[in-house]
Amino acid sequence: MTSTGTTDTDTTSAGTPPSQVPLVDYLVLGDDPHLLASECTACGARYFDRRNACASCFATEFTKVRIASEGTVRAFTIVAFAAPGVPVPFVSAVIDCDGTSVRGNLINVEPDPDHVHTGMRVRLTTYLLGTDDAGTEAIGFGFEPVEN
Amino acid sequence: MSASDEIWILGIHMTKFGKHFDKDLVDLGSEAILGALADAGVTMADIGILAAGNLMGSGGIGQQLQKQVGQTGIPVYNVSNACATGATALRTAIMAVKAGEVDMGLAVGVEKLAGAGLLGGGGSKKSDDNTWEPKGRYGAVASTDGRIGTDTMPGVFAQVGMEYLHNHAYGGAEFELFARISQKNHSHSTLNPLAAYTKEMSLEQIMGDIMIAYPNTRPMCSANCDGASAAVVVNGEKLKTLSLEQQRRAIKISASVLTTDPYQEACQVLPDVNTLTRNAAKQAYEQAGIGPDDLDLVELHDCFATAELVHYDNLMLCDEGGAVDFFESGAPWRDGRLPVNVSGGLQSKGHPISATGIANIWEVCQHVRGEGGPRQIEGAKVGLAHVIGLGSACGIHVLEKSAA
Ligand SMILES: [Zn+2]
Numbered sequence: 001m002t003s004t005g006t007t008d009t010d011t012t013s014a015g016t017p018p019s020q021v022p023l024v025d026y027l028v029l030g031d032d033p034h035l036l037a038s039e040c041t042a043c044g045a046r047y048f049d050r051r052n053a054c055a056s057c058f059a060t061e062f063t064k065v066r067i068a069s070e071g072t073v074r075a076f077t078i079v080a081f082a083a084p085g086v087p088v089p090f091v092s093a094v095i096d097c098d099g100t101s102v103r104g105n106l107i108n109v110e111p112d113p114d115h116v117h118t119g120m121r122v123r124l125t126t127y128l129l130g131t132d133d134a135g136t137e138a139i140g141f142g143f144e145p146v147e148n
Numbered sequence: 149m150s151a152s153d154e155i156w157i158l159g160i161h162m163t164k165f166g167k168h169f170d171k172d173l174v175d176l177g178s179e180a181i182l183g184a185l186a187d188a189g190v191t192m193a194d195i196g197i198l199a200a201g202n203l204m205g206s207g208g209i210g211q212q213l214q215k216q217v218g219q220t221g222i223p224v225y226n227v228s229n230a231c232a233t234g235a236t237a238l239r240t241a242i243m244a245v246k247a248g249e250v251d252m253g254l255a256v257g258v259e260k261l262a263g264a265g266l267l268g269g270g271g272s273k274k275s276d277d278n279t280w281e282p283k284g285r286y287g288a289v290a291s292t293d294g295r296i297g298t299d300t301m302p303g304v305f306a307q308v309g310m311e312y313l314h315n316h317a318y319g320g321a322e323f324e325l326f327a328r329i330s331q332k333n334h335s336h337s338t339l340n341p342l343a344a345y346t347k348e349m350s351l352e353q354i355m356g357d358i359m360i361a362y363p364n365t366r367p368m369c370s371a372n373c374d375g376a377s378a379a380v381v382v383n384g385e386k387l388k389t390l391s392l393e394q395q396r397r398a399i400k401i402s403a404s405v406l407t408t409d410p411y412q413e414a415c416q417v418l419p420d421v422n423t424l425t426r427n428a429a430k431q432a433y434e435q436a437g438i439g440p441d442d443l444d445l446v447e448l449h450d451c452f453a454t455a456e457l458v459h460y461d462n463l464m465l466c467d468e469g470g471a472v473d474f475f476e477s478g479a480p481w482r483d484g485r486l487p488v489n490v491s492g493g494l495q496s497k498g499h500p501i502s503a504t505g506i507a508n509i510w511e512v513c514q515h516v517r518g519e520g521g522p523r524q525i526e527g528a529k530v531g532l533a534h535v536i537g538l539g540s541a542c543g544i545h546v547l548e549k550s551a552a
Contacts, residue, residue, distance in 0.1 A: 049416070083300070
C-alpha cells in the first residue's frame, strides 16, 4: 500500500535511516512532504479518503493531485476536552489551501485565542508521532504559522 | 388541497428531560406514547403505524414499546438518523398517513444519555501487535481524532460558528457573542419545568465555566440527558369525524421536510450544516405558503451556542450574513420580534438525541394551542421546529393553529 520499505526490518546498521510510514495514506513523505488528494476527472471534486465514486457527479475516475502546502485558516476550535487518550489542548482547524479545504491541527503555536485566529497564514509541516516495535516511525502532519 | 391531504397532530407529549435513573428506555418511551394517546383522545386500537426512533440503544425499540403499550399487529418502523431521529420518526408516520395506507399514525423518540459524556470522539486504539498498520478509508496507522482535527461534536460545531464569523468579517468579541446566545437560552429555561436545567446563568458564569472546545464552554453545549417524546398524526378527513374538542386542539402540520447535505467543496472536511438546513427551510416555507416573517416562534437545533447563530441565517430569520445583527437586535429573546428557543433550547432543556425532534415540535404546539402556561408567546399562531443530525440530516416542521 505504501512505498516506505516495510520489508526491511534490519535497520540497525549505522547510517541507515529508520523506515517511515505516514499517519494517513494521503500524506506523502520524503524531502518535500505534501498532501495528495484524489481528484474526480469529470468534475474536479477532491477527496482524501478511498473512493468508490464521486459524491458530486457520480463519476468513477480519479487522478492524484498535489495539494498546496500553504493556506489560510478558515475555521478553528481549541479542544480542551477530548476522548480518553487524546492530549489536550489542541487546535483543530479547516485550512483553505488554494481552494481545497483541508482538515488538520495547528501546531508550533500557543493553543489559545490570542495566538490563533481565522485568516492566519499557515503551512504544512510534519512531526514524529511514534515508533513501533519494528523501529518504524509514524509521521504525522499539522499546519504551523507562516511568519510574515 | 383536499382534507385527506392535510396532516394534523392530534396529540403530542414529552417527558421531563433530565436524569431518570429509575426508568429505562421502555419506561420513558411508554410514558411519551401514553401521554400522546391521551392528549389525542385515542388508543392504540386507532393507530395504523408506529415509527420509533432510538440511537444509542440495542435496536427494535418500537416492538419493545408495543409490548408495554399495546400489541395490535401494526407495522413498526425503527428509525435512526443521528440527532434528526425524532423528526425522521414523525416524518415516517406522516408519509404513511399521506400515502393513504393508514389514517392515523404514531411516532416516538426516546433516549437515555445521562452521564454519557462526550459524544463523537473516537479515542486512540492500540493495535494488538505493536506495529503500524494502515486501516480504514484514510489508511491511518493511528487514531486521527485529535491528530487531524477533532471528531468531537463541541469542536465540530465550534468550527461551524467560527467559520460563519470569518466568512462575514466579524470584528467583535466572538467568545462573548456566543456566550450571550447561551445566556438567552438559559434565561428562557427558567420558565420550562420540563427542562433538564432551569437556572438563569450570568455571562460571567457561562464564560468562566469549564472550556470544552473554544469558544464553547460547558453551559454552551447541549446537555446529555434522558427523555422521550411522541406524537399522534391524523389526516384531515379522519379528523372531521372526531369530536369538536379534538378538532379544536389539533395542530396543522403545514410543512414536513427532511433533507441531507448536497455535495459542497468542503463538506467532507468539515460537515456543512448550512446548505441542507437552508434547503429544508426553503422547501418548508414553500409547502406552508408562508415566509419567515409569518413565524411567531422558532425552536431550532442549538446543540451548541455556535450552532444557534448560523441557523438564524440558514432558516432565513435574518438577511443573508445578518445573524449577528439579528441576535444583537434582541429579536430571538422571548420578548423580541421572533422568539427563538423559548423552551431553553438544547443547551438547558437537554438533548436526549432521538427525543429532541418531537420535543421541539411539542414546544411549538404548546404555544399555537395557547397552552404554553407562564412561557406562552401571546397570540402565537404559527411556529417552526428544526433539528439537524450530523452526517447529515435536517428535519423542519411548520405547525399552525387549528382554524376550528
Ligand atoms: Zn465528480
